[in-house]
Amino acid sequence: MNHKESHTLILNNISRFIDLTELEKQKYISLLTEIKVQKKDFLLQAGEIVKYEYFITKGCLKVYTLDEDGAPHISMFAIEDYWTGDLSSFMTKEPSKYYIKATEHSELLGISRANYDLLFQEIPKFERFYRILYQKSLISYIRRSNHGISLTAEERYIEFKKKYSQTVNRITQKDLAAYIGITPEFMSKIITKVNRM
Amino acid sequence: MNHKESHTLILNNISRFIDLTELEKQKYISLLTEIKVQKKDFLLQAGEIVKYEYFITKGCLKVYTLDEDGAPHISMFAIEDYWTGDLSSFMTKEPSKYYIKATEHSELLGISRANYDLLFQEIPKFERFYRILYQKSLISYIRRSNHGISLTAEERYIEFKKKYSQTVNRITQKDLAAYIGITPEFMSKIITKVNRM
DNA sequence: TAAAAGTCTTAAACTAGTTCATTTTTTTTC
DNA sequence: GAAAAAAAATGAACTAGTTTAAGACTTTTA
Incomplete structure (x- = not known):
């Protein structure tokens, strides 16, 4: 560039x-x-x-x-x-x-x-x-700190995918797990489950 | 006032x-x-x-x-x-x-x-x-959204008590549970455990 | 000040998420 | 393009946190 x-x-x-x-x-x-x-x-x-x-x-x-x-x-x-x-x-x-x-x-x-x-x-x-x-950043972090505590890992994943659809394909599942706050193993399970739905 | x-x-x-x-x-x-x-x-x-x-x-x-x-x-x-x-x-x-x-x-x-x-x-x-x-608010919410995801409920409670020692005595355990992101029952267990330590 | 309502505690059965170990698949590197 | 390294999948045993239920304690309200 x-x-x-x-x-x-x-x-x-x-x-x-x-x-x-x-x-x-x-x-x-x-x-x-x-x-x-x-x-x-x-x-x-x-x-x-x-x-x-x-x-x-x-x-x-x-x-x-x-x-x-x-x-x-x-x-x-x-x-x-x-x-x-x-x-x-x-x-x-x-x-x-x-x-x-x-x-x-x-x-x-x-x-x-x-x-x-x-x-x-x-x-x-x-x-x-x-x-x-x-x-604007503050507004989104306030929402996020609330959601981090009140949603399940699966809900947080679905929300991330919806909100950052461009980003989700550029990162590894392992990194996504470290963002969502779960283990890579459980991330793998969630993705399998959500894709099956 | x-x-x-x-x-x-x-x-x-x-x-x-x-x-x-x-x-x-x-x-x-x-x-x-x-x-x-x-x-x-x-x-x-x-x-x-x-x-x-x-x-x-x-x-x-x-x-x-x-x-x-x-x-x-x-x-x-x-x-x-x-x-x-x-x-x-x-x-x-x-x-x-x-x-x-x-x-x-x-x-x-x-x-x-x-x-x-x-x-x-x-x-x-x-x-x-x-x-x-x-x-300043943003800095503390960034930290909080990270901690909400990476710490256990017990660690979040200990951190809250340290950081907001004036507030902790003015609120009910039930409300504290709703802030920490756990049930009142588990909050009760944590408090009993932490006080015992 | 009694009774009603709300809060706190305890405990047993349950579920979301972890840990550990192994195999398969994909990506990186020379 | 083969070998090595990293990522992803799968499963079994485990733990942090939930649910439900019931009794004790505290605060609010009439």
Whole structure:
């Protein structure tokens, strides 16, 4: 994917919530860093202090933690036109508990913490952009934390498939199990059962 | 609680993230509505379109949905100095799926949707306030949706008790069970077990 | 302040989901 | 394109959490 295409993608994403002048667009683009990661490479490993917030222009990545037993718990799959990172470490500058690993060759645009802070001074409209972006994310995480607790694994799988039909075919069953919160064995059983219905 | 006390409480909450002039403070306060709810009364019922976002100056409320079997799933307990409501219905103007019920006599300050929109025009600094407020909430809900899936009920209980030690004594075990995502019977077992340790 | 309603506890039988072990299928790598 | 590695499927024995039921305790209400 060339520069122009990835810049169009991120600017279109931003224009959902705010309008930028040509000059502001140029200024914004100048604050971004291009990053490429090969399949299976890490964008982030636990213990590191998070340097960037990322926008994905191409590819797919998984964001996860490891529990005391070393078992992964995936908190999101990030694909094209999505934002990802670890907001907590990015903001507090404390070591992250997350890993971010590419499940496909991926291309991203990153904004550093210094440029993120600068952005609000230079183009205050971005306060609005992030206000709305975080508001929408918050709404979906509130729903998700409720559903995670109140639905059965089978219901969570059916909901995921409905909501993220583009993503479900790009990830392994094992990773899906780590997202849904069950073992790969039980995931296999559920999929067999649901497909039979 | 008198007007002055509740205004001081909300202005202090806001001053965590932005500084307001005296004039801005007055303007902001003028956009708020005072609401009182008796114990067991509803601030919101499913099917209604959410009119306000709320700041609690006194009391305790539970925010919950009912599943197809009529079982409640509590998504948060809101006490003094917390914000609550249903952001989804407030923003989309679609009917809410949530109930909000006072578990104690409670006093709140509400901002209507019209005034919320007006606020950003009149005092653009509030974009920043809400950007930071939502960012912080988002960070804690991301963590929570991960933990809800990866921890056992006992671990979730221990974590809740540690994090919300002031709240845990103000709510019933039954409501706590509906928050943790288990039956009251199993909640009882866990509490007996944890206290024995 | 009695009685009604709601909450908490305990226990036995049950189910959703785990663990462990083995085989088959698919993907990766040289 | 063969060998190695990883993912998926299957099944049996297990555990965390549910269901149902009944009795004890606490709070609310008339």
